Amino acid sequence: xxxxxxxxxTRADVARLAGVSDSTVSYxxxxxxxxxxxxxxxxxRAMAELGYVPHARAAALASKKPSLVALHFPxxxxxxxxxxxxxxxxxxxxxxxxxxxxxxxxxDVTDIEALRRLVTQGLVDGLILMELRQDxxxxxxxxxxxxxxxxxxxxxxxxxxxxxxxxxxxxxPMAVNHLSDLGHVExxxxxxxxxxxxxxxxxxxLTESSLNAQAKRRGMTVHQVNARANIRAGREAVEQLLRQHxxxxxxxxxxxxxxxxxxxxLAAQGRRVPEDVSIVHFGISPEQxxxxxxxxxxxxxxxxxLGDVAMALxxxxxxxxxSPIRHILAxxxxxxxxxxxPARRR
Amino acid sequence: xxxxxxxxxTRADVARLAGVSDSTVSYxxxxxxxxxxxxxxxxxRAMAELGYVPHARAAALASKKPSLVALHFPxxxxxxxxxxxxxxxxxxxxxxxxxxxxxxxxxDVTDIEALRRLVTQGLVDGLILMELRQDxxxxxxxxxxxxxxxxxxxxxxxxxxxxxxxxxxxxxPMAVNHLSDLGHVExxxxxxxxxxxxxxxxxxxLTESSLNAQAKRRGMTVHQVNARANIRAGREAVEQLLRQHxxxxxxxxxxxxxxxxxxxxLAAQGRRVPEDVSIVHFGISPEQxxxxxxxxxxxxxxxxxLGDVAMALxxxxxxxxxSPIRHILAxxxxxxxxxxxPARRR
DNA sequence: CTGTTAGCGCATTCAC
DNA sequence: GTGAATGCGCTAACAG
Numbered sequence: 267x268x269x270x271x272x273x274x275x276t277r278a279d280v281a282r283l284a285g286v287s288d289s290t291v292s293y294x295x296x297x298x299x300x301x302x303x304x305x306x307x308x309x310x311r312a313m314a315e316l317g318y319v320p321h322a323r324a325a326a327l328a329s330k331k332p333s334l335v336a337l338h339f340p341x342x343x344x345x346x347x348x349x350x351x352x353x354x355x356x357x358x359x360x361x362x363x364x365x366x367x368x369x370x371x372x373x374d375v376t377d378i379e380a381l382r383r384l385v386t387q388g389l390v391d392g393l394i395l396m397e398l399r400q401d402x403x404x405x406x407x408x409x410x411x412x413x414x415x416x417x418x419x420x421x422x423x424x425x426x427x428x429x430x431x432x433x434x435x436x437x438x439p440m441a442v443n444h445l446s447d448l449g450h451v452e453x454x455x456x457x458x459x460x461x462x463x464x465x466x467x468x469x470x471x472l473t474e475s476s477l478n479a480q481a482k483r484r485g486m487t488v489h490q491v492n493a494r495a496n497i498r499a500g501r502e503a504v505e506q507l508l509r510q511h512x513x514x515x516x517x518x519x520x521x522x523x524x525x526x527x528x529x530x531x532l533a534a535q536g537r538r539v540p541e542d543v544s545i546v547h548f549g550i551s552p553e554q555x556x557x558x559x560x561x562x563x564x565x566x567x568x569x570x571x572l573g574d575v576a577m578a579l580x581x582x583x584x585x586x587x588x589s590p591i592r593h594i595l596a597x598x599x600x601x602x603x604x605x606x607x608p609a610r611r612r
Numbered sequence: 613x614x615x616x617x618x619x620x621x622t623r624a625d626v627a628r629l630a631g632v633s634d635s636t637v638s639y640x641x642x643x644x645x646x647x648x649x650x651x652x653x654x655x656x657r658a659m660a661e662l663g664y665v666p667h668a669r670a671a672a673l674a675s676k677k678p679s680l681v682a683l684h685f686p687x688x689x690x691x692x693x694x695x696x697x698x699x700x701x702x703x704x705x706x707x708x709x710x711x712x713x714x715x716x717x718x719x720d721v722t723d724i725e726a727l728r729r730l731v732t733q734g735l736v737d738g739l740i741l742m743e744l745r746q747d748x749x750x751x752x753x754x755x756x757x758x759x760x761x762x763x764x765x766x767x768x769x770x771x772x773x774x775x776x777x778x779x780x781x782x783x784x785p786m787a788v789n790h791l792s793d794l795g796h797v798e799x800x801x802x803x804x805x806x807x808x809x810x811x812x813x814x815x816x817x818l819t820e821s822s823l824n825a826q827a828k829r830r831g832m833t834v835h836q837v838n839a840r841a842n843i844r845a846g847r848e849a850v851e852q853l854l855r856q857h858x859x860x861x862x863x864x865x866x867x868x869x870x871x872x873x874x875x876x877x878l879a880a881q882g883r884r885v886p887e888d889v890s891i892v893h894f895g896i897s898p899e900q901x902x903x904x905x906x907x908x909x910x911x912x913x914x915x916x917x918l919g920d921v922a923m924a925l926x927x928x929x930x931x932x933x934x935s936p937i938r939h940i941l942a943x944x945x946x947x948x949x950x951x952x953x954p955a956r957r958r
Numbered sequence: 959c960t961g962t963t964a965g966c967g968c969a970t971t972c973a974c
Numbered sequence: 975g976t977g978a979a980t981g982c983g984c985t986a987a988c989a990g
Binding site: 274317319320321322323324326327333334336339341351354355358362367369370371372373380383384385386387388389412496497498501523526527530533534556557558559 | 620663665666667668669670672673679680682687697700701704708713715716717718719726729730731732733734735756757758842843844847869872873876879880902903904905
């Protein structure tokens, strides 16, 4: 390992060694104006020799252009999985295309004090919010701030908020119609813990209500259970559901760990999927859906699109604070993995 | 929503409004020298009126003190779960105590090009690496750089690397001794996918070898399977193991999703835990261990300690580049959740 | 094609 | 107790 030089080389060091002026070095770097091949060559040699690394934060200070944004990814009860990574990577890729770095910030949604520190320290030029609540304290706080931000997800009153979100109002009907077309008339919904619903978590609230509305229209009965996000809770939930409502022919899931338990319990009871019970699962990634036995048919948002568009929205707002508020809804995508079939005859 | 002021207020604006000099405002903020109550009062009023927010990145530039570090958390095949969050939160808490913000960076371990961009853009003052490989290209690259970094985990040749790591050499013996004391002489090891092992992932490599060595000493036979990280793979693995080696009385796991499958398959076969088969699981979080039916006895690293110490190490290196290289090993912790018992009589 | 100059927002040394 | 001056590393006019 080479011994560490005492301090990092600066543009001035490079300029001196190359025998040119400071700004020439800058321009050689950015290519913002023509440089003769010869001086460019000298500059590059000097940079290499000094191990010169431009200091992006100083550049950002001087140019007043955005260089660093954060994605607020509150890793709450459920953690981060590969499906979330689709968002994250898409957003980050989009940022890098624009020469902006994106880092993740993982504090709890409710930790407004930490958010305040992040913002008031002026460490980032913009923020993307995820896991929006219907009433979201972060949004309230950030609107009192000059920091540009957009959301993946939305609040109840979101007129003033730029966001992209999955069109959850279409999720429920998509599931109901699919199952109803297959002849199912009595189904179970294994949803998320009641705290999550009560805290006003948009996806669940919107999906549940669109599902119930459409079920009513199609004459379908829905028995809902709010299960904790673990395997055991899923087993217990489905055991009880099937005991109390033997007419159930399909389970709609919105809770990945619990649905593992549901599948376990069905297998333990000797019920086959999809011959005896059909399964549809909201919002999980292909990886999660393929992981279980059997694989699950899913209805979800289009992977990276949300992240990509969100970053584009943020960049627009950072570049031009007067750019219009945007609301974008991404339609759901259903992937059939064979876990649904015609309803068992009653 | 209030209309947005044209630009953010600066220290100069505050100084002008308060009728004091720029530096006085700085000192009022930092408290680095005595300020009369009266001027402090005026300054505070001015700050409030202007909605002044200090600009941390400019401050960092001027003071040459670190203000932003990144935690490289490669979210690979397995994602991030709550157990990882212990590290993340502990590190981040420690950073904030020192007035430093920590953000996460989630690119793939192998994406050195992206790492190079992160570093050469000079966006962060330091870096914590996670998920170290035995030969880790990131370490190689970063040592050619002036950027301070430390690791949670270690490489094969880690003399020059400051790290904290779990003492995996103690994991294997802890599991072997525990089971051997209970009379188990033939056990299964459901480990991670062979690519992971071949890529030289330290925890697995070290744990496996310490386990095998100790098993030999204690006269224990270990049948190892490298299962993919999903439920189905775990089911298949244990089914085959028990068929080929009916003498197996315990399963040692190092693969959370696969072990869910193992438990499912044992239940499906009517084998009870721990009466028929004992279970010990390496490296999963309490949350994961409690989630399954039955809960699993675990041997893991002490949650937040790794993150906390890693950040402390990094801060030391950033503050004083000449500080000594440190190697710290954290002893394993076993939590008995009742999934192990005396070996079934053969 | 290249150099000079004046900042970006702040910390800090040196004065008073 | 307070102010003025200098510089962190870089960008971006303004000058040739």
